[in-house]
Amino acid sequence: MTTHDLRLRGGRVFQHGAGLQDLDILITDGVISGLVAPGTTVAAREEADLGGHVVLPGGIDPHVHLGKDIRVPREADDASLETASAAAGGITSMLVYLMSADPYEQVFPGSAAAMAGNSHTDYGFHFVLGTDEQVAAIPDYVRELGVASFKFFMNFRGDEGKYLGLPGNDDAYMYDLLGRAADAGAMVNPHPENIELVWKLRGQPKDESVSPLEAWYRSRPPVVEAEAVQRVAYFASVTGASVYAVHTSSRAALNAMTLQRSAYENLFTETCTQYLTLTTDSDCGTYGKVNPPLRHTEDVEALWEGLRTGAVDTVGSDHNARHRTAKEKDIWSASAGFPGTGLVLPTVVGEGLRRGIDLERLVDATSTRAARLFGLFPRKGTIRVGSDADLAVVDPNRGTTVRAEQQHSAAEYSPWEGTEIPLRVVHTIVRGHFAVRDGVLSSTPAGTYLSRSRGGAAALAHADTLKEDA
Template identity: 45%
Template structure:
């Protein structure tokens, strides 16, 4: 990467001055089908101007990007940030340090973890934000997970006082199912009241969609036939098959439409669930659909065994292809990671006892570049929409993030779409310490990541002086229409 002193080229300098001038790249701009050659001026952490290539501007630093592609920084709207094997919340700044470094490696410049607790949010949210900010290299928000009556009563305050307008609900927490996460049972009446509260105060509901009573029936049958879990990922899928997911999607979306609440369907894993969401969208529900990279790349035939235990499960190859079609045709709105940073020992045992979830932030953009852009023709503009513009619109961040436009935060993922590299366990940044992509050769890599105009990763190396620059971003939903 070449740097030159401001004004070194001499002559033709405009009256504008800036902190940073990025030159020599093509830039994914809103509304453009292909990346556009232009230079980017950054001042005060925001995009000051988009300039014709070679425009002379006095700047404190000028960085030549030598033909790389600038994408808007990715926004991961679904992850779990905790401490060691506890994924409920970060406890020390180092928790945020490690995982935000992993995020930056994947071109993620802002993320929104789920905050899981039974305490009132008013008593813990301030501390959680402070701990996260002390270690964060990127900006962040939080989704409260609503699971108690007292928390249900805090919906308005979360939106008004904390700028946290998106609320997760585990529809499967019945009959003691939530004990593993320390959460109490709820029911559809609780879902109804959460949707009503969200609609009344400008919020949105993010359901984990599973009709657990049907899953219990399937689980009992499968475990009776395969008590040792020899069937691996196929057995796990059979205990929570796609119809269990699809039924809950259609139920949650119908309740959301009746109450007037927008719905954000997390981690869509199957063709049936996607179809259910699209039917409800056609019926008038404001429904956003998210999927995750692992559902696009892995299925029940993957030989990684318990490492691939995720909830919802990895599905069949036909489901994978249906999700790719949804990305290509626009019916899926966002891609997020559902990142879980429990280490590899959480996968000990058989398929029934291993912990679900996998890390994924540092491979999010590379996987889409490789498996989507290079192999399936998914355009860079569509990748920018799926990972930045649409999450910003859905989650109330579009006032500051999600697009490369003057006045917006200077959040950039600067990539080499042609770079070929292999994922190794030794290269994993997350405290999980492993990746489901180990041994994969990918085409497309994040080279630099900037948050509000500051390099947090440069030439693939982290700047540890960036620890603690991350800021909590208050969000406000403005859903006139689907992203």
């Protein structure tokens, strides 16, 4: 008889198309080596009881920034603290944006070294592109570095990207980038904002009677985002590119994407936890400054409806560990962005179930869809024999109160401080290793690099062929 490394008993295990099933999970070398009915006789070196908790595919956070300047991870704690934050919230894999104007064959080794041995989750990279040299190197980045998704800041015109060391670009640059990425079977993840509109709005007199977050919203209203989504989606249809709109914040932007999607299918939508939970009325003050800005209740409701229907593909965090001191300023001079990777899965699954959304859709949005879109499926994103044993063991009958000091992040605050989330993460298992056990973080970070060779339509087509073989 085969002897398995580990048997996880007593879980209610999520299975696509079949909901929660009473199954024991067998794991060998970090991979699921069996799914058996409780009571089945099998040999396992070790056993753990999951106590009737719900077992979901480990969360995949498709949108994370690491490093003190949010460009690249450089030091051990850039990786260890923020991936701990993720693991505490049931995330088992994250995709990290590297931002540089240098060729990525020069940037990659340092970032990989900062992550290796320090990451509690598995991790892959997206590259932010800004130079012609980088665009020309897309096929090499896919083939040699295992990166198949590329971000472009549509709002970085003139000196707008200078604070991140990125040059200004225009629509012609984007058009070229989209075509090159399509040819390489990769995906483009645009940051969609029309900065020319922002420039005009910024110059107008400020209404001192509104809250700081509302003032920030008015400087970058939904039309800024929706127009850019519309433009990049149309360019995608012309170039054959796969486009994944990151951090969709507004009903207008979601509608713009839905309209374009009716004519061209390789368009995908990410939102973030903050746009599903916070508004300009939230009491988080300048901690809640982010681009795009927090919106209004009608936008929050439209995004939840998009999650229900599948118009929203994925939920990420746009996590970055901007320190408290960079946020405790007036709204115009505070830094944008905040930590939140640990809240994606508990919020989407906990709040989503409370709203009556199918668990299948919620698992899709927190794990499976990202795995499929970013070339990780079926290794990630599903609980089946042959997949990595990446599991989020959760209790939907207990809640969690958000406390910054329990989030591990170097940021030292949370815009959700004191918020009740209707779900608790009990264990997080990364390739069979308990990254978090009974809420306690492992002292051994076991995450490894995820090399990916396809993104977008090419990745989906590939995942479908594998499905037919299975």
